[in-house]
Amino acid sequence: MDPEFVSAIVRVARGEEVNVAAFCRAHRISRTTFYKYVARFAAEGADGFTRRTTTPHTSPTKTPAALCEAVLRARKELDEAGLDNGPQSISWRLESLGFDPFPSRATVYRILIDHGQIVAQPHKRPKTRRRFEYADPGGLWQIDGMEHYLSTGQKVCVLQILDAHSRLDVGTCAATSENGANAWRSLEQAFAGYGLPVRVLFDNGLAFSAKHRGGTSALERTLAGLGVQTITSSVYHPQTCGKNERVHQTLQKWLRKQPAPDTLDELQALLDQYRVIYNNRRHQSLAGRTPQQRYDATPTVAATPEPKIRYGHVTRSVSHTGIVQFDGHSISLGRRWGDQKAVLHWRGDDVTVMVGDAIARELTLDRSVTFQPLTTLSTKS
Numbered sequence: 049m050d051p052e053f054v055s056a057i058v059r060v061a062r063g064e065e066v067n068v069a070a071f072c073r074a075h076r077i078s079r080t081t082f083y084k085y086v087a088r089f090a091a092e093g094a095d096g097f098t099r100r101t102t103t104p105h106t107s108p109t110k111t112p113a114a115l116c117e118a119v120l121r122a123r124k125e126l127d128e129a130g131l132d133n134g135p136q137s138i139s140w141r142l143e144s145l146g147f148d149p150f151p152s153r154a155t156v157y158r159i160l161i162d163h164g165q166i167v168a169q170p171h172k173r174p175k176t177r178r179r180f181e182y183a184d185p186g187g188l189w190q191i192d193g194m195e196h197y198l199s200t201g202q203k204v205c206v207l208q209i210l211d212a213h214s215r216l217d218v219g220t221c222a223a224t225s226e227n228g229a230n231a232w233r234s235l236e237q238a239f240a241g242y243g244l245p246v247r248v249l250f251d252n253g254l255a256f257s258a259k260h261r262g263g264t265s266a267l268e269r270t271l272a273g274l275g276v277q278t279i280t281s282s283v284y285h286p287q288t289c290g291k292n293e294r295v296h297q298t299l300q301k302w303l304r305k306q307p308a309p310d311t312l313d314e315l316q317a318l319l320d321q322y323r324v325i326y327n328n329r330r331h332q333s334l335a336g337r338t339p340q341q342r343y344d345a346t347p348t349v350a351a352t353p354e355p356k357i358r359y360g361h362v363t364r365s366v367s368h369t370g371i372v373q374f375d376g377h378s379i380s381l382g383r384r385w386g387d388q389k390a391v392l393h394w395r396g397d398d399v400t401v402m403v404g405d406a407i408a409r410e411l412t413l414d415r416s417v418t419f420q421p422l423t424t425l426s427t428k429s
Contacts, residue, residue: 129302130302130304132301139153185348187213189210189245190209192293194206194296197308198310198311204315205224207220209234209235214342216327221316222312231255231267244276249280250280269358303322327339359393361392376418379399398412
C-alpha cells in the first residue's frame, strides 16, 4: 500500500491536522474510502491495511463436498471394474445408487476437471457423423474377431457378434483361432438364442468371405443355404465394421481388469459374464437405454427360409497345362486352353468357363476335393 496513504491515515487517526480533501484529490481516491481505512486502523491497528477477500460468505452454487467425493469414488469403482468411467457413466451410476439429486453429465465433468481427473481436450471433440443403424433387431448382425492372450502366453481369438440395431451382444465366443469353422460355431450359438438374422456383415478375412477373391467361402455358402444374406465391407474400409471395433475396445478394457484365464474354458466363462454386464449397461448412443432394452422394444425380423443363391463372374489366367484356379479349387480345362484368359461364370457351385467366345468347360464343383479333373462325371453335358 502507498506509504503516503498509510502515513495520512495514521496521522488522522491520532488526531493530527491533515487536509483530507486535498489529499484525496491528489491521490484520486474518495473521502469515503479514506475514512473507511481510518476506521479500520482505529479498530485493528496495522492489520486494518490488509486487503479483504471479496469472496462471499456463502456460495449457493458451489458443488457440495459430499457430491464431489461420490463422483470421485464412482469413477474409481468403475475403473476398477473395467467399465467406462466417463462423466455420463458416472452420472448414471450415481442415479442407480439412489443419489438424490444425482448430478448431470456437465456437473460430473466439471468436478473431474476441478480435481485434475481429466484434462479438457476440445480439439478431440468427436465429429458429428451419420450413425449406421438398422431399423429393426435382427435386420443385420456384425461378426468380427480379435486377438487375446491366455495367461500361458497362448494367442487365441474372441469372436463377437453384434446386432446392428440395438448393439446387443448376441454371441461372444472364445476360439483357438479365427477360421471358418469357429465363426460358424459362434453363429450357431447365436442362432440358438436369437434366431436367424436377415443379414450378416463381416470383413474380408479368410474366415468369413471369399467374395473379393472371386468366389464364396464355406461360411457364405452355409448362410446362403439358410436364407441369410451375407455382406462384406469394402476393402481397406474398416469404418463399415466400426461397431465391432468399438465393442472390441470395451471388452479388452474389461478383460484387463479380470484375472488372466489359463484356458479357453476359463476365458469363455469370463466372456459369458461380460455379455450380461454389457447387454444391461446403459449406452450413450441408445439415449441412455441398455442394448437389451433397445432389442426388446421392437419386434425382431428374421431371415426367410428360402436359400440365397450367390452368383458372379471372375477372370482368371489358365496355366500352361490348362489348369485354372477358382474359389480354392483347381479346374482342369485341357492343354488346348493353356496360357489364355478365362472368364468363369458361377451360380452356387455351378461353373461355366469361357475362353473367348468358346465354352471351355461346364461343371458342378465337388467341394470334397480340391482338384476338379477333366472327366465325363464332373463335366456338365
